[in-house]
Amino acid sequence: MRKAHYIVIVVLSVILAVSLVYGGLHLYADRNIVPEGVTVGGRSVGGMKLDEAADRVRSDLQALEAIPLVLADQETDSPDVRMTLGEAGVTYNADDFLKALEGLKQGNLLQRARARATFPDSWHIEAVRSPEVLKEKLNAEWEKARYGEAVNAVRRIEADDTVKYIPEVSVYRIEWAELNAELDESLPADFSVLEQPDSNSIELTIPLAIKEPEATVESLKKEGIERRIARFSTSLRGSSAGRVYNVASAAKAVDGMILEPGGIFDYGKVIAAAESKYGFREAPVIVNGQLRPGIGGGICQVSSTVYNAALRTGLDIVERRNHSLPVSYLPKGLDATYATGSINFRFRNNTGKHLLLRADVRDGVLTVKFFGTFPSNVSYRLESRTIEVLNPPVSYVNSGLPGSGQQLIQAGKPGYIVDTYRIKLIDGKTVEKARVSRDTYKAQKQIIAVGSGYRKPTPNTERQQPSGNQLIEDGVSGTEAD
Known part of the structure; x- marks a missing residue:
């Protein structure tokens, strides 16, 4: 009799322990909040509801793309070029973090619990830029309208048969390799720039190079028609x-x-x-x-x-x-x-x-x-x-x-x-x-x-x-x- 009573107690204890563990896992795995201490792009989202955190991150990504980009021109009196980073071909994403958030809600209990237990504390955002977007905005026709067109030097034979030269006209053109490098380096890497809304524009100087026409006075004189x-x-x-x-x-x-x-x-x-x-x-x-x-x-x-x-x-x-x-x-x-x-x-x-x-x-x-x-x-x-x-x-x-x-x-x-x-x-x-x-x-x-x-x-x-x-x-x- 005592032995049977002992067995019943053990079985009930196991059932109770399993129930407690299972219930604890449910309470842990099914929490609808981001684990405490988690940051995305330097901004804390720990303790926020999952959907709220996702919406907050997406909103901040859009805010980064809306940051003004000002391209100044120090070589000429032309006005600054203004656009947003998004208009310049810059997009931001936090795909890894948003995918990980979905992992907290999907799968079986053990999978959800494991996802929460291994959820990283720090997440980075990624800036992706398509250089051709900005280059299409500041294309060759835009450069001609802003800086003019190069004009070849002209050799002219005067009435007295002396050889004279009309100098060439050189123009400015954008140094795209340098501009691309400077813009890539200046892109915000996290959300900290959004904490200073009054000074979050990106200002760069357009790097310009002098482009000479095919025929210059120097090249014409080298031909030796003296x-x-x-x-x-x-x-x-x-x-x-x-x-x-x-x-x-x-x-x-x-x-x-x-x-x-x-x-x-x-x-x-x-x-x-x-x-x-x-x-x-x-x-x-x-x-x-x-x-x-x-x-x-x-x-x-x-x-x-x-x-x-x-x-x-x-x-x-x-x-x-x-x-x-x-x-x-x-x-x-x-x-x-x-x-x-x-x-x-x-x-x-x-x-x-x-x-x-x-x-x-x-x-x-x-x-x-x-x-x-x-x-x-x-x-x-x-x-x-x-x-x-x-x-x-x-x-x-x-x-x-x-x-x-x-x-x-x-x-x-x-x-x-x-x-x-x-x-x-x-x-x-x-x-x-x-x-x-x-x-x-x-x-x-x-x-x-x-x-x-x-x-x-x-x-x-x-x-x-x-x-x-x-x-x-x-x-x-x-x-x-x-």
């Missing part, structure tokens, strides 16, 4: 309106060209550009050694004038050929013809610096000028010598003249073989003389009408024109001319 180093002119006297137009068009395509050191001047590209932009008009061209109407007549006066300037600057002539007939605007041996797809004129800039070409037509004169770097004590002189005169061929044509009569239909013109030399002078003394070309100008045939009884000389001196495609000089191909 002064006029060559000038050569040819006359357009007696030229038709169409020919003057063509010369002016080609000259405009040359004007302003800049050759880099080692760069090649290509007259074929000049003509292509002039034809595309300005077009050419009808004027006499040379077709297989004879003048005929055509398109673009006169364009070789530009190449010839440029050629003379190039010779007088000691430049390397890469490709050049004389006209088949002498030209009126230059001595023999000093011209440079052009024929689309067949004959080109090219030279290389060997000055070691940039070379600026200017060309214009004014008052019936075509003038070409070179600007660059060239020794002031060096000059070049050109000398052309006719080494042979070629007699014109004679062509006889039958006519209705009586007997052995004859009549001159076309007077012939002699041809020439010419050597041209370039003479280099230093301080006025000759130091070098070199032949730059040997040119042949065709003789133009003499045509004589004769009667049926005329006995032609033997052997026949008539020379036939070569067969094949027409070679059009001093014009452009595709029509009956140029």
Whole structure:
């Protein structure tokens, strides 16, 4: 009997102990308050109801995002830039703490009790910033409106051919790496800043850097276009309106060209550009050694004038050929013809610096000028010598003249073989003389009408024109001319 009574007492004691423990766990685990001594972002939330603590933390996070951000500009008189941290792309969160609060309410009894027992006393908040948000607000258009746009320096050739420079305009631009670093460092790391509502704005100076344009006076001067180093002119006297137009068009395509050191001047590209932009008009061209109407007549006066300037600057002539007939605007041996797809004129800039070409037509004169770097004590002189005169061929044509009569239909013109030399002078003394070309100008045939009884000389001196495609000089191909 006693034994049974003892067993009952033990069972009841165990049940009571378990009930007490279970009840105690319930009382501990199901408390609707944050454990005492807990802080979030330095602010105490211990003892607060769970939902109240969560709402309080969320409200404080929003208060941080609402802190004013003032970006001052000390380099200009522009007004400060004002926005909130949230508008600048800053967000705050206390996700770990809020998730831990949910853990106090979820799971079984033991899980809730364990969560409360191990609940940390101190929680941090996290600041997350998206740099692209602020950069989009202070974008390139905003910078242009606030600080202006950079303007390149300009090289200008004055009326007296002196080289002048209009300085560049530099502008301020935001140093984003520095601004991002300063802003990240200044972001509040906890809620303590909210305790001082009258001084909780963040004020930073916008870090600015001077941005220079692509072309500055310094960069332009480094190109070496220091002064006029060559000038050569040819006359357009007696030229038709169409020919003057063509010369002016080609000259405009040359004007302003800049050759880099080692760069090649290509007259074929000049003509292509002039034809595309300005077009050419009808004027006499040379077709297989004879003048005929055509398109673009006169364009070789530009190449010839440029050629003379190039010779007088000691430049390397890469490709050049004389006209088949002498030209009126230059001595023999000093011209440079052009024929689309067949004959080109090219030279290389060997000055070691940039070379600026200017060309214009004014008052019936075509003038070409070179600007660059060239020794002031060096000059070049050109000398052309006719080494042979070629007699014109004679062509006889039958006519209705009586007997052995004859009549001159076309007077012939002699041809020439010419050597041209370039003479280099230093301080006025000759130091070098070199032949730059040997040119042949065709003789133009003499045509004589004769009667049926005329006995032609033997052997026949008539020379036939070569067969094949027409070679059009001093014009452009595709029509009956140029």
